[in-house]
Amino acid sequence: MPEPIQRFRRKGWRKPDGAVIVTRPSRFGNPFTAADVVACGIAVPETAREAAVEMFAAWLDCGLGVPKPPQERTRVVLLAHLHQLVGRDLACYCPLPEPGERDVCHRRVLMERANRPRTPERAAADGGRLIRMQRACNGCGGGLGDANDAEIHAAISGQPMPDVRGECLRCGPAYAKAVLKELARAR
Numbered sequence: 001m002p003e004p005i006q007r008f009r010r011k012g013w014r015k016p017d018g019a020v021i022v023t024r025p026s027r028f029g030n031p032f033t034a035a036d037v038v039a040c041g042i043a044v045p046e047t048a049r050e051a052a053v054e055m056f057a058a059w060l061d062c063g064l065g066v067p068k069p070p071q072e073r074t075r076v077v078l079l080a081h082l083h084q085l086v087g088r089d090l091a092c093y094c095p096l097p098e099p100g101e102r103d104v105c106h107r108r109v110l111m112e113r114a115n116r117p118r119t120p121e122r123a124a125a126d127g128g129r130l131i132r133m134q135r136a137c138n139g140c141g142g143g144l145g146d147a148n149d150a151e152i153h154a155a156i157s158g159q160p161m162p163d164v165r166g167e168c169l170r171c172g173p174a175y176a177k178a179v180l181k182e183l184a185r186a187r
């Protein structure tokens, strides 16, 4: 199981082997800062970190960009590189959660995205089967795990589901390269 890691600014701190640093200005950084959400009245300082993490999650789902709309390209590039985080420990400056507490850091959102749960089929009480909607890679068709709430809502309301090739260990590297190339051309 991948673990959240706290990064420190002090001299001598070393990234553990295999961990990925997800602080700003890496491509996995949270563009929403706690200071931003306080400045525009979305949260008070006590709830600011939590609000910034929630905004990060909403932005990944649908590009929602309040209060400071980060460029859509930042989001597209991040999603295309999610395969780099599969199974990895993720390091941010935020303090680690107490045992049993939720991690109030965008690294939790990234870990949830890069390591989708896989709910097995279950027998229902009426003799039928309960199946959690699954996501398949848009490239190779490989199973990636459970669809998340935003994807389920999209499917129910007839919206297109996001392309998830960026999550696929097989297709992700080539897909990420293609996305970067396409964005460079569009500049």
Ligand SMILES: [Zn+2]
Pocket: 092, 093, 094, 104, 105, 106, 107
């Ligand atoms: Zn953090």
Ligand SMILES: [Zn+2]
Pocket: 137, 138, 139, 140, 141, 142, 165, 168, 169, 170, 171, 172
């Ligand atoms: Zn694939």
